[in-house]
Amino acid sequence: MSGVTDIPVPAVEAVIAGPALFDADVLRAYADEQIGRAIALLGWHGGRVHQGVHQARKSLRRTRAVLALGAPMLGPGAELADREVRRVNRRLSRMRDAQALVETLDRVIDKSRTPEEALPMLRRARRTAAQARADCARRELSDDPNLGRKRAVLTMLRAGINALPWESLTGTRVRDALEGALQHVDSSGALARASGRDDDWHRWRRRVRRLSQQHRAVGELIPEIESARKHVKVLAELLGETQDYSLLRDHCGKRSIFSDVDRGLLRDLADGGTARMRERIERSLTAPSEVPAST
Numbered sequence: 001m002s003g004v005t006d007i008p009v010p011a012v013e014a015v016i017a018g019p020a021l022f023d024a025d026v027l028r029a030y031a032d033e034q035i036g037r038a039i040a041l042l043g044w045h046g047g048r049v050h051q052g053v054h055q056a057r058k059s060l061r062r063t064r065a066v067l068a069l070g071a072p073m074l075g076p077g078a079e080l081a082d083r084e085v086r087r088v089n090r091r092l093s094r095m096r097d098a099q100a101l102v103e104t105l106d107r108v109i110d111k112s113r114t115p116e117e118a119l120p121m122l123r124r125a126r127r128t129a130a131q132a133r134a135d136c137a138r139r140e141l142s143d144d145p146n147l148g149r150k151r152a153v154l155t156m157l158r159a160g161i162n163a164l165p166w167e168s169l170t171g172t173r174v175r176d177a178l179e180g181a182l183q184h185v186d187s188s189g190a191l192a193r194a195s196g197r198d199d200d201w202h203r204w205r206r207r208v209r210r211l212s213q214q215h216r217a218v219g220e221l222i223p224e225i226e227s228a229r230k231h232v233k234v235l236a237e238l239l240g241e242t243q244d245y246s247l248l249r250d251h252c253g254k255r256s257i258f259s260d261v262d263r264g265l266l267r268d269l270a271d272g273g274t275a276r277m278r279e280r281i282e283r284s285l286t287a288p289s290e291v292p293a294s295t
Contacts, residue, residue: 021171022170022171022174022221023221024070024166024167024168024169024170025166025167026219026221027066027069027070027166027169027174027217027218027221028161028162028164028166030062030066030217030219031062031063031066031067031161031217032158032161032162034059034060034062034063034066035059035060035063035085035154035157035158035161036158037055037056037059038056038057038059038060038063038154039056039151039154039155039158041053041055041056041059042056042092042147042150042151042154043146043147043151045146049095049137049141050095050098050099050102050133050137051099053092053095053096053099053147054096054099054100054103056092057089057092057093057096060085060088060089060154061089061209061210061213062213062216062217063085063161064082064085064086064089065210065213065214065217066214066217067081067082067085067161068082068177068210068214069169069173069174069177069178069214069217069218070164070166070169070173070174070177071177073165073168073169073170073173074164074165074166074168074169075164075165075168077160077163077164078161078164080160081157081160081161081164084153084157085154085157088150088153088154088157091150092147092150094136094140095133095136095137095140098129098132098133098136098137099133100247101129101132101133101247101248101251102126102129102130102133104244104247104248105122105125105126105129105248106126107244108122108244108245108248108269108273109122109123109126113276114269118265118269121262121265121266122266122269124262125258125262125266128257128258128262129257132257171221171222174218174221174222175222177214178211178214178215178218178222178225181207181210181211181214182211182228184207185204185207185208185211185232188200188203188204188207189204189208191203191204192204193282196278198246198249201239201242201246201278202243202246204239205236205239205240205242205243208232208235208236208239209236209239209240211232211236212229212232212233212236215228215229215232215233216229234284235281235284235285238277238280238281238284239281241277242274242277242278242281244273245269245270245271245273245274245277246270246274248266248267248269248270248273249266249267249270249271249274251266252264252266252267252270
């Protein structure tokens, strides 16, 4: 794994040469658990609805990550399930984005490196974001009360996912999928670090996040990926923290919910945080045993 792959990971040959025993039902059970968790979380009410949607979307991404490990051996039914889970997830994106902005502001406010003079502005922005979150939830829930339609769709998809031919999924196929994911992480990481473009960094983060989710789903089925699992998890966390600043920057455009003055201050704060985090990631990749402390 060069580039991102400057992080030491087991050789691909070692991964492929792993143990022959493999129980694909572990992956089926994991996918079932995650989509079931999403259905339950989308049933949360009142002030918990925002967090429920945010966590549900994480579980739906984990479900899709497992399905990607099995493609194409799980057949066309897996492709259909993946497409429909993705569709539900996208329909929840407005509520999730509103929640993510509030959570991001909370984390930035809590950071020890946040300038003291910026805190009043950040708290004001947080109140604005919280009001926008409430307005968004009111609109979405008026169209789909208690998110009942989305939960019904997911319930049908859950049955379909459990009925897929999981017995056809082999350890070799899963190892091949993980190898391919490593290669995609490598290429997208090299591109992001070379170009510096936000879109490239977003793509890199998504691929690292999915690989980390796949490592989590595989668990002890393929124990020889443990070293890669740890390093990818660290990288996913660093890229996630970088995304906080990117998300703030994205909310500073012409249609921003924030005032002109606050928008400018948030933009400067986001740009500075993004630059610091990218430098930190670069250092972690060239000296992975010495990951700097959180900024």
